[in-house]
Amino acid sequence: MTASHPTKRPTDATHLDEQDVDLPKELLNLPWIDVHNHAHTLSWEDRERYALSGCRSMIMVASGYHWTPYKPVEADDIRYLWDDAVNRRAAIERNHFFEAKLGLGIHTGVRIENPDELLTAMGDYCELEEVVAIGETGVTPSQHVSSWDVDHQRAIVQAQMELATEHDLPVILHTPNRSTDSGRSYRPGTGIPGYEKNTSLGCEPVLDGDNPALDAVKIDVKAMRDAGLDDRRVVASHADGNNTEYLMENTDCYLSYTIGHSWLIGVTAADVADAIDEYGPERIMIDTDCANVLRTDPFALKRAIFELYRYGIDEEAIRTVVLDNPREVFEFEA
Numbered sequence: 001m002t003a004s005h006p007t008k009r010p011t012d013a014t015h016l017d018e019q020d021v022d023l024p025k026e027l028l029n030l031p032w033i034d035v036h037n038h039a040h041t042l043s044w045e046d047r048e049r050y051a052l053s054g055c056r057s058m059i060m061v062a063s064g065y066h067w068t069p070y071k072p073v074e075a076d077d078i079r080y081l082w083d084d085a086v087n088r089r090a091a092i093e094r095n096h097f098f099e100a101k102l103g104l105g106i107h108t109g110v111r112i113e114n115p116d117e118l119l120t121a122m123g124d125y126c127e128l129e130e131v132v133a134i135g136e137t138g139v140t141p142s143q144h145v146s147s148w149d150v151d152h153q154r155a156i157v158q159a160q161m162e163l164a165t166e167h168d169l170p171v172i173l174h175t176p177n178r179s180t181d182s183g184r185s186y187r188p189g190t191g192i193p194g195y196e197k198n199t200s201l202g203c204e205p206v207l208d209g210d211n212p213a214l215d216a217v218k219i220d221v222k223a224m225r226d227a228g229l230d231d232r233r234v235v236a237s238h239a240d241g242n243n244t245e246y247l248m249e250n251t252d253c254y255l256s257y258t259i260g261h262s263w264l265i266g267v268t269a270a271d272v273a274d275a276i277d278e279y280g281p282e283r284i285m286i287d288t289d290c291a292n293v294l295r296t297d298p299f300a301l302k303r304a305i306f307e308l309y310r311y312g313i314d315e316e317a318i319r320t321v322v323l324d325n326p327r328e329v330f331e332f333e334a
């Protein structure tokens, strides 16, 4: 009990000495890196939120899927997305101070008519200094509007991994999340509130096992090996409870937990803390995947820094996850 409190009768403050927690103030200013977002599709104000909350560097991923208006999709539609990101990147960096780099990829969530044209062009893009990753890409269990069989998808993914090997670039792997069953579905035709997507146009799955999300990751890992791409050059984004054990125990890939839309995929800072407890921080990252087509939170990564500490993760491990690992893999300057 602190004798010096002048309150008329004891308040909670009287007992605070007994509950003293040593909060590390350096977490307030710890810089962080978001290795997977689509910030070039966000508003100026959302990008400013990244800067205001201490984002040091980010990878803006341009790889299609949601932003190609025409179906079927042609190579030029994807090429436009790459060029849009290339066009705007420097201005975004100048506006907001953080280092903005690019990930360019061919995503298989929509079938592309002539993907070889993209693969041919991609080599030259890989030479650009601002392109620090290939992706996001990865076998997808079902497509939008028009199906893409698994063999073709795998070939596109593997070809990008071969380019990554050749150009010594890391790959941001899109690992599908296993959907969490909320126990109740929405009225037909309403879609998913918070996700700007005509879900009724989704095709029947091309992977039909019990766990297509994990089967897709296993195919990606085989493609990675066949492409001669080092495990340590692959960052599996959208890591979750369905793929963590497989990736941790069967590969040396990095796992990046997407926490910018937890309401949709169910992954939170608690999952990151559990993974750090179980496997250590050396192969773990966090990303936001913020995009204009989703209800997403540019502050998610900053919030996670505090959450991880509250969940018992020490400052050193938090720094490894949000700053050191991304810096090393993607060779950020800042």
Ligand SMILES: [Zn+2]
Pocket: 036, 037, 038, 061, 136, 289
């Ligand atoms: Zn994404």
